[in-house]
Amino acid sequence: MTAPHPPWPGPPADAGDPPRPAVADPEPLGRLVAAVEASDAPDAVFALSRHGHRTVHRSGTADPPPAEREHPRYEIGSATKTFTGLLLAQLIQRGALTGGESAAACLHGDRRRGPHPVTLAHLITHTAGLPALPRDFPLRALPAWGTNPYGGYPAERVVDAFLRHRPRHRRPGTRWHYSNFGVAVLGHAVTAATGTSWEDLLTGQVLGPLGLTGTTLRPGQDGGDATGHAKDGRTPVPAFDAGGFQSAGALRATPHDLLTFLEAHLDPGGSPLADALAAVRTPVLRRGLGHRHVHTVAWFRHPTDGGPMYFHSGATLGQQAFLGFRPDTGTALAALCTRRFRARDPFIAAAYALLYES
Template sequence: MAAMLPTTEFALLRRLATEQVTGRAPSLVAAVVRDGEIVWSGARGEVDGGIPDNATQYRIGSITKSLVAAVVLRLRDEGALDLADPLGKHLPGTSFGDVTIAQLLSHSSGLTAESPGSWWERTPGGEWSDLNASLTAREAKHRPGRRFHYSNVGYGVLGELVATLRGTSWLDALRDEVLTPLGMTGTTERPAEGHARGFAVHPFADVILPEPEHDAGAMAPAGQLWSCITDLASWTALVGGDTRGVLDQETVAEMREVAVVEDGDNWTMGYGLGLQLVRTGGKRLAGHTGSMPGFLACTLIDPATRTGALAFANTTSGIGILSLTVDLIGIADDYEPALPSAWRPADIDPALLELTGLWHWGPTPFHLKVLANGWLELAPANGGGRSSRFRPLGEGNWLGLDGYYAGETLTVERDTEGTPTHLDLATFIFSRTPYDPGTPIPGGVDERGWRS
């Protein structure tokens, strides 16, 4: 494990220790991740009479949802489904087959928050057939897509979707496609040797009460898993962009895009595709919180600095697990801000250089640059207005990745000698000079040309 400066480590430990005391947690563990590695970890309290370490298992609750979402996105990337597909296309026989897979992932499907019957987090669960039978039309609480409404049920449904398309259990698919490739061998469905036991702490006395643990059945994809610092650090790094071949970086970036917000126009809490999003202190963090009776958990990372943090506690309530995790990231970046990577010449196809430079949309000048990864960037020369990055599709075409032109195709048109003459972008023509009459400017160019 790489080390941080002693002053940074003390500040991190003090924040952790203060939270454990004020929140009265039997134990509290945390770590900071940077550039894919654990650079600090700490623990306070005890587990079975000893100090917990990075291998001690805690229940991670709803962080399970993010892992399930990764398998769904893998299915999408393989072409087995489309996020706009209605659920009924792949999982027939429900009363809500019109909701889309994207809506289920982002908690905008309108489905009820909890499964009907006894509270699933403290009650052993049944099979999918039992859960499905209980989800009648009245369990649709909002019009699909209307608003954010957190739905544990939705992820029970997504677990069954994974099982159906993979022909195996959701857990086996997750283990084969995500956990094993990331080296997360300490992440299990039920507690293994060396786990922390979950407790409730009395609100008015310093005594504790053991909380139950069980198999949630069909609701397990909503919050069943147990994990440890070492394992969840690997997942935290993936969310930050260190994907290790499990997902494409573009897919992870898509998961981090805000799909719905929880608290209005000036949002601080939002949700993407299986990931919670937090805006605070000028940072935009991605990850997830988790809670089950006896446990609290959180993982967040700032993709901009690649600094993340995670924390586990074996208490039902009392610990500000989200604020603690945010503060650990802030302390790490404030005390030891990440240095920018050294500039180095990029390995760029020389043929792309002839595309660079000044282009004009009508009279407005734009600069076209080649990025280090072979992508293109088109932006107004004055710095304001529509700008986008594009990745190559082949045969002179590029796909817009962000901004106004996200999803649109940029085509480089050439003359008979192969020289680039103009760019065609969503019917907009960009020419080397303003309104070049030799290019197919929509509406044509006045034959008398520019005049005083």
């Protein structure tokens, strides 16, 4: 059995060729309305910030939510990795880590694992040589494949699968392959190396300093979480449980928290995480024909006529997210919807085009 497409994908497959805009309305609100309508989801929100001025539009095919849920938390799936990358950069800036630590040594204390160990830097940049998911993941997840596949794969199993893994290809650092497995291992290795839980690390080093009070690792008890839906756009699905993959895809956040997070990347100098925010914008590898695919510690980077744009998408079993920013225009975009990713899904394309043309 082979694993299907991960529930929190990276960029769309054709993201190397920036699309032309689907709408030409010069007004931000008009373009957000068009993007929400194009998303065809029960609940969709596009939140745009231009030089700190925010415009938000939320609508969808479902009935309007109750007033108390006007600003719910949405599951952001793989976009969680942008927070994980920033956390690692912050720990490096503080001198708590270097990024060159052996992940196996952090997790197992075994420093005799060959001359080319997988490091923390390899894990966050998807160059560790790990598959997208552990090899035994499909079998373990099968009983709850459509409802909770990750919840049955806890942290201990993620770590054990990594320590048992033997690469079949070149040494770490020489080949890029997008891996939820690798970033999950990173979270456990950083936790072990610092002696601090992942939640405390993330809260203390990133969420707290940036004032992100509407961002959490699990559903709240206040009824403030958006409900995801299946591919049909009608059937509700349970809240996502990331199991042992927290650092790769567990976060949920409000649109305004996500704009605050992105605005900090646009103006690193005004943030308590200034050095780390600057570090995660720096290219660390290039790949593909003509090296047109550029990656930083936390972001995919594509060119525009005015300069680079940075972005990351994500999806769970019932929701999707797109985060991105353009320093040249001072623009940040957080787009979210509550319908599971499907073939030829319009959501990511609409969000990418909106940021590209902003």
